Amino acid sequence: MTDAATSARQALRAALSPRSIAVIGASDNEHKIGGRPIAYLGRHGYAGALYPINPSRPEVQGLRTYADLSALPEVPEVAIVAVPGDGAIVAADQCAQAGVKLVVMMSSGFGEVDAEGKRREREMAARARALGMRVVGPNSQGLANFGTGAVLSFSTMFTEVAPQDGPVGIISQSGAMSVIPYGLLRQRGIGVRHSHATGNDCDVTVCELATVVVEDPALRVLLLYLEGVPDPWHLAEAAAIARDRGLPIVALKSGRSAAGQEAAQSHTGALASEDRVVDAFLREHGIWRVQDMRELVDAAELYLKGWKPRGRRLVAISNSGAVCVLTADAASAAGMPLEPLSAGTQAELRTILPGFATTTNPVDITAALLTNSRLFSDILPPIARDPAADAFFVGIAVAGAGYDVPTFAADTARFAQATGKPIVVAAPQPSVAAAFKTHGLSVYATEAEAVGALGQYLSHAELIAAAQARRPALPSPPRAVRPAVMLDEAQSLAWLAGRGVPVARHMLCADEAQARRAFETLGAARVVVKGCTGDASHKSELGLVRLGLQSAEAVAAAYADVVAAASAAGVRLGGVLVAEMVRGERELMIGARLDPVFGPVVLVGDGGKYVEAMPDAEVLLPPFDAAQVERALRRLRIAPLLDGVRGDPPLDVAAFCDAAVAVGALMLDDAAGVTQLDVNPVIVRERGQGCAAVDAVIFHSR
Structure with missing residues (x-):
């Protein structure tokens, strides 16, 4: 990292624990944007110097005010700008000239409004960077680190829901989405240390801020809300630091649909990248992408348990046959097989459970639990010993009066501690759920929520392990996409053949x-x-x-x-x-282009003339190897055809994967100047017979 980059990163670290803070536009009313950060800083233990700047009042909220930055006894490390319009730009420029390290600009009316606003914030950020100052925002709700008391935010949520320092961090481009998960986690009793909203990302982005937040040794899971990924190289760096620390990152990326992408552009001016490229990038770096806010929050507490999962085989136990069936459905959807318990385990269970109980997997202990509270504790030890058990689900469909719920909960907690394996509980009755939560167990209202959260946790653990083993390269900022011309087919095929792609x-x-x-x-x-x-x-x-x-x-x-x-x-x-005219078993395709955000991307999938009408493809980010290409092919809908079905021979997948790797290397070669290519179809012969590109188009910038 260069000296300038190190200095820029140090400014972000200072923002999380500043020695001194100025509030430009300080208000005596703690319910105003310029007043709430002052109230929060005093309320949540900030120990540094705080300088309210308001030339029209001698003091605000019991603190002496100053007329301007020049009147302060020192140059503050960080400044909050809470003044409107052009006054915000003037204030930012003055801070940069004074030597402030970082400004949190809460003022709005910039890039989230129109192109002119985007231009103004971009020019402001450039002036600040030239003088060594970083800018968070504008249109930022602020930064909040409850571990240091540096709550530089005006969010109402911190008044409505009492903060508690904890192991979870949240970084968001949206102010609301930085505190909605905060509120939901606090309802579950989970403490949140970081809750940051970067706003328009004119300088400091969510991705770059993540590179310093993941350094916090108290953090055990990081949640991100993204409307765009403007600097994936920073997010990849954050992911690499997090993997080395064993810190999982979970991301909610909005804008999956065309309508969602349009809304994202109008909200923060975020660049809406092609969604499947985002998926590929996050997967490559071990970041789990969720679909909605519930998924972002539901599994968070599971990451805090310290489990070391070794598989995804689930054993389900319930006192309801219906819950057993629904759990089996949910587990199948989550890719968690319910393998039958061993014959020895089942025999042991049959000596404990009534004859009408089910002892395979799921284990249905039936309503007999009402008359024999020992059933639950008696079946847990033999189940714990069974080799089919990597994780557990306990569903208490109905309990309460007449049931020894405290004993059920205590037995489950001892069982969880003894096995050290992941376990989730579903209990729709609040009183029953409370008994299990008292023992530190993760409790959900339904089996679908419980199994869904557990499935996410286990899948993410596998994703992180794969990324850690692969140690993906950190991408560089993408090169500019220059105007290109289309080569004819003969020229395109010659380029491919020269790079090792078999051609007809x-x-x-x-x-x-x-x-x-x-x-x-x-x-x-x-x-x-x-x-x-x-x-x-x-x-x-x-x-x-x-x-x-x-x-x-x-x-x-x-x-x-x-x-x-x-x-x-x-x-x-x-x-x-x-x-x-090449004969083969299947038409596949390879496509590639230079994405303006992520750089080279390669597409592999089903080919032929219907490739656009019925797309079945996966994105890969080079560099990648043949094994990664094959894993991508195995995720396609046509994956069963690769090994041959109904008498068809298996395809030469290895030859196709080698061709895709060659295309990936071509796209990484800046000197080649290829900006886009389509190789469709690639005729794949039966295993051992190779493949051949029979049509190709390359766009070249030189």
Whole structure:
């Protein structure tokens, strides 16, 4: 890291525990934006110097005020700007000139409003950076670190829901989404240390702030709300630090739909990246992406248990047959198999449970629990010893009066401690749930919520382990996407062949005689004749393709037809390709482009002419290896076809994966200048017989 970068990062660390703070626009009313941070700082134990700046009052909230920055006894490390309009920009400029390390700009009316506002905040940030100052915001609700008392925020939530320092951190581009999970976690009794809202991200982004928040040794899980990922290289850095610390990161990224992306742009001006690229990036770096706020919060407490999961086989226990069935459904959806307990375990359970109970898995202890409170404690030890058990679910569908619920809860807690394995409880009755929560167990209202949270936790543990083993490279800021020209098919195939991608044998012809000789030279049973042009990527629609030709005469006639069709369509030809008609078992595709945010991305999936109408593809971020490509293929809907079905032979997946790796290397090569390519179809033969690209389009910037 350069000296400038180190200094910039130090400013972010200072914001989490500043020695001194100025509040520009300080208010005596603690319910106003300029007053609430002062109240919070006093209320939550901030021990540094606090300087309210308000030239019209001698004091605010019992503190002496100052007319301006120059009147302060020292240069504050951090300043809060809570004045409107152009006054906010003036204040930020004055702070930069005075040597303030970081400004939290709460003022709004900038990039979240219009393009002019975006320009103004961008220019303000540039002036600040030139003088060594960082800017959080504008349109920021503020930063809050309850571990140090540095609550530089005006959120009402901290008044409504009492803070408690704890092991969870939250960073969000949205003010509301920095405190909604805070409120939900506090309702569960979970303490939150960090609750930060970066607003418009004109300088300091969620991703960059995460690089210093993950350094906090008290943190055990970090939750992110993202409307865009403007600097994935910072998020990758944060993820690498977090993996080394064993700190999981869970992200809620909005804007999955076109409507959601439009809303995100109007809210914070966030750049809406293609959603599947975001998925691929987060997966690559071990960050778990959730779909909604419930998923963001529900599993949070499971990350705090200190479990070391070794598998995902679930054993379910309930006093309701219906809950057993619903749990099996939920476990199947979460990819958590309910394998039958061993014959020995089942035999032991049958000596304990009534004859009408179920002892396989799920274990239904039935309503007999009402008359024999020992049933629960008696069945837990043999289940704990069973090799099919990686994790446990306990569902108490109905209990209360007549049931020894405190004993059930205590027995479950001892069971959990003895096994050291993940366990969740579902108890819809508040009194029953409270008994289990008293013993520190994770309790949910329904089996779907409990199993869903457990499934997320176990899946994320596997994702982190895979990323840790792979140790993905930290991406650099993407190179600018320069204007590019489309190469014709012959040129595109030559580029691919030069990079190790197998291509169909072909010859470029300038007249009918050459076309005849090409047919004879190739010696293929059938050939294809195609117009070779850099003017059109979809040639079939223009009548520039003839298939299945079996004689030199047919090839010559096709040559003439293609030339005539090109003339009629106004398409310039660089020649006509005669290529072998490759036979194989499946058409797949490889695509790639330079994403303006994430850099090179590669797409692999089902190919052919319906690739756009029925997309079935996965995104990979180079560099990647063949094993990663195969894992991506195994996530496709067509994955069962790879190994052959109904008598079809298995495909040469290895050959296709090697071709995709070669494309990934090409996209990483800045000197090559490739900005986009489509290789569709790639004909994949049966295992051991290879593959061949039969059509390709490359866009090149040089």
